[in-house]
Amino acid sequence: MIPISTLEHKLGIELTNKQLLAQALTHASYANEHNSPDNERLEFLGDAVIGLLMGDYLFHKGIPSEGEMSKKRAQLVCEEALNHYAKKINLAQELHLGKGGELSNGRLNPSIIADAFEAIFGAVFLDQGFEVVKDLFYRVVIPYLDEVYIKDYKSTLQELVQTDRRNIAYHMENQSGPSHDRVFTVSVRMDDIILGVGVGRTKKEAEQNAAREALNILAKE
Known part of the structure; x- marks a missing residue:
């Protein structure tokens, strides 16, 4: 059996397809230098997964107004919020960056970190399915909502x-x-x-x- 990675320990999930997790962590700067797939497609999928999970969470909170739910969801899944969740699992240290990414301090770039966080959700969804990714969401996102919610x-x-x-x-x-x-x-x-x-x-x-x-x-x- 392939050893569970440090990140998998943090996530509490052992992926069947390890390459999906590796791809989720791979920035375009690394992919271009090593002729490997980057995380952009997984980020696209993960963005939709997180948006759905947050929408489901807010819906079941009983918020009566669609406008209020939309406003809260936008705040809780914005780039700043995703970076906050990512810091809880020290995601920046796990990223695969190329020389250009490292030289430009990519590990401090909020956009790169947020994209990788979304890509992880895309990878977990593909590998483990909806119920597992939902459980992950409730463990690494929901506990920190009060820390990232910004009064409008x-x-x-x-x-x-x-x-x-x-x-x-x-x-x-x-x-x-x-x-x-x-x-x-x-x-x-x-x-x-x-x-x-x-x-x-x-x-x-x-x-x-x-x-x-x-x-x-x-x-x-």
Whole structure:
């Protein structure tokens, strides 16, 4: 019997087809250098699997509104959320990167990590079926939902200013850091008046932080 890999131990699953798991971890930079399949097709499948599982979970939570379920699902399966789940199993250290991927600090690239996390779900689904991948989802995703759920401060702020028929807009103030570790600074404005400024690793995070600061300021007025 082939020994169970470190990652399989973390997942609590022994795949029948070990090549599927190896492919799930293989970034295009490695595949191009070694003439092997990359994880893009498995990532496509895994994205659908995770989306279905999250939709099923939220549906059975009894959330009455389709819009609210859609909003929660989008937040809980976004790139930032997938990276958070991936960190729990130290996925970055398991990736197969080529020289180019390593030189560009691919193990710190949120997109690469999120894609590999989805690809693992695609591989497990193909190899073990729906019930096993669902069990995996409930072990490596569900326990951490409260840690990644982000309150939608932007929607709250928009609803607040709409009562006065005002419009708000978000402006990029600054970008800094290397491509794999960007820091964004965004302001939120109403009638050209800055209501708040936020900083984040992504534009969306910075916008949410700007809206949160604006709400805090408005609450004190």
